[in-house]
Amino acid sequence: MIMSLLYLCFSFLIGIFVFYLLHAVFVLIFGKILGYEFLSFTLYFIYIKKENGKITVSTGNPQFFVNCGMIKPERTNADTVLYNLLPTIANLVLIPILWKICVSCELPLILKNAVPYYGLCAFLNLALVGQMIYNCFSKSPKAVMWRKEQYVTNKLNAGTRPREIDIDEVEIPHGKLNNILELRYYLFLYYHYLDSYDYEKMGRIIELFEANIGAMNNDALTPYIYEVIFYTSFVTGDTAAAQSYYFGIEANLLNDKDINGRRVYAYYLYHICKDKDKALEAARAGLEVADKFPHKGLAEMEKELLENLIAEI
Secondary structure, three states: OHHHHHHHHHHHHHHHHHHHHHHHHHHHHHHHHOOOEEEEEEEEEEEEEEEOOEEEEEEEEEEEEEEEEEEOOOOOHHHHHHHHHHHHHHHHHHHHHHHHHHHHOOOOHHHHOHHHHHHHHHHHHHHHHHHHHHHOOOOOHHHHHHHHHHHHHHHHHHOOOHHHOOOOOOOOHHHOOOOHHHHHHHHHHHHHHHHOOOHHHHHHHHHHHHHHHHHOOOHHHHHHHHHHHHHHHHOOOOHHHHHHHHHHOHHHHHHOOOHHHHHHHHHHHHHOOOOHHHHHHHHHHHHHOHHHOOOHHHHHHHHHHHHHHHHHO
């Protein structure tokens, strides 16, 4: 009985892993066809990133789900739907092909049993794509926020600064951000206030980030932890809080060589560590790679913040 359950569990894990691996590969293929630019590919503990115009390979915390990240300036709703739909269709087409391979090659039963789980993941993903299509037209609060997030992303990628984008606060139930969509939307809103030097409104959003960091502590929250470090270093001067968050993701920040990571690190070094030389070095390193940052509008904001810090030093 126990062996049978273990057998099913291994088949389940193999099916899910193969699905996400092939799905990420299909995202990469169809993304390139649709004009998207490669950003990152994560395979278990291997991280492949395009950073400052160069491909880098590093290792980090293991991630079970394989993921491919890509970006396209001025993407339309059709781009977004096709980018997610085409890889899913390819996965569905593969189901009978994988089954035939398992049968004809007389592969172990554990691999044959993995195929139905692969198919289940493909159909579940198709449902998610259906939800995305629904979001393109629905008037529900979540769908409206999704469209606004898409709008802001397109503007930033095309070169519009955060302070020039019309983005407003959305009511958050129970005062907490409940999912990545809400977190991303409020990160863009935070950038809008940061680019406008509205520290009071930035503080309200930082409180929301801190509430979620405790509840959803994982690598997906790194951008939000960055901004908590920046805010507690530069705005409030809360050394204990800044150090607490910094030491939690120190390796990430030290290895983050793009202008966003260098800005956060430089401000931390100057305001918390009181190390002018290292802060100046980090700030100048950030400015050197500003043109390589994929979000052109954010890059302009980051450049100004680093130039301000260099002038102060």
